[in-house]
Amino acid sequence: xxxxxxxxxxxxxxxxYVNLVAVSKTKSCDDIMQVYNTGHINFGENKVQxxxxxxxxxxxxxxxxxxxxxxxxxxxxxxPFIYLIHGVDSLRLLIEINKRAFENNRIIDCLIQINxxxxxxxxxxxxxxxxxxxxxxxxxxxxxIKGIMxxxxxxxxxxxxxxxxxxxxxxxxxxxxxxLNILSMGxxxxxxxAIDEGSNMIxxxxxIFGSRENKV
Numbered sequence: 001x002x003x004x005x006x007x008x009x010x011x012x013x014x015x016x017y018v019n020l021v022a023v024s025k026t027k028s029c030d031d032i033m034q035v036y037n038t039g040h041i042n043f044g045e046n047k048v049q050x051x052x053x054x055x056x057x058x059x060x061x062x063x064x065x066x067x068x069x070x071x072x073x074x075x076x077x078x079x080p081f082i083y084l085i086h087g088v089d090s091l092r093l094l095i096e097i098n099k100r101a102f103e104n105n106r107i108i109d110c111l112i113q114i115n116x117x118x119x120x121x122x123x124x125x126x127x128x129x130x131x132x133x134x135x136x137x138x139x140x141x142x143x144x145i146k147g148i149m150x151x152x153x154x155x156x157x158x159x160x161x162x163x164x165x166x167x168x169x170x171x172x173x174x175x176x177x178x179x180l181n182i183l184s185m186g187x188x189x190x191x192x193x194a195i196d197e198g199s200n201m202i203x204x205x206x207x208i209f210g211s212r213e214n215k216v
Contacts, residue, residue: 003034006208014202018195019182021065023205025050029058031209036062044086044203048074055081067203069123072096080104086149086184086203087113089123094137101142109146111184114171116164117153124150127171134175147182147201148172152190161190165197172198 001009007022014020021044024032032043032054041061045051046068055064063083070085072093079100088094088110101108112133115124125133130148137145148171152164165185172183186194186202194202 003031003209004038006210007035007038007040010204010207014191014195017200019201021067021184021201021203022208023067023187023203024054024209025068025205027205027209029054032058035208042083044205048077052077065203075100076103079106079108082108084146085110087111087123089113089125091133091136094133094140094143098140098142107142107144109144111147111149111182112145114148114150114168116150116168122151127167130171130175134180145180147180147184148175149182149184149201151187152185152194154189158193161193162197165190165194165199169198 011020019042020040021042022035022040023044025044025046036059042063042065044065044067045054048070051064051066064081065084065086066078066082067086069087070093075096079097085097085108088097094110097108097110112130113124114127114130115122116127134145137143148168150168152161155161168185169183182201183199184201184203185199188204188207191202191204
């Protein structure tokens, strides 16, 4: 099935309130343009170098989401244009984002990443530390904490995935307000469960573009 058909089917399937981020990492600019030409403008990349390369040549109205682990020394490169940073997992990173946003006369939107799976290969803060970081972030004037993000265990056990998403949704509902209103959870293998458990932002790559190839 074609990329265009894939995204149309997904958009017909998901509720209107769910924001779809098309994960375009490793995909060519031609592939991205196929999705863009359907009217879709939210794309996610996980490597800064690839993100910058694509941002320079692709339409300027694209909303670029940084969805990978972001090192503090790379923030400067994306601060002028980034739309949303998903994987913020420390106060030190927030302070750096705030600094670079100030230099660019911007306010940069961020999501705090929570490790809900307890897998060692996944980033994110402990769920019990969220309140501390969120409160300290309120003193940083050039960022906004727009929500929280988490990735479930990669598993065929749907009950386990459901419980992890439920845990994140419970946290979200405790802090949800006019500004903090994004609950980002759900990828190609589990987004339907995530939506059932309250997600309003999903990140889909292979469901749209097909299997990964190393091409930019």
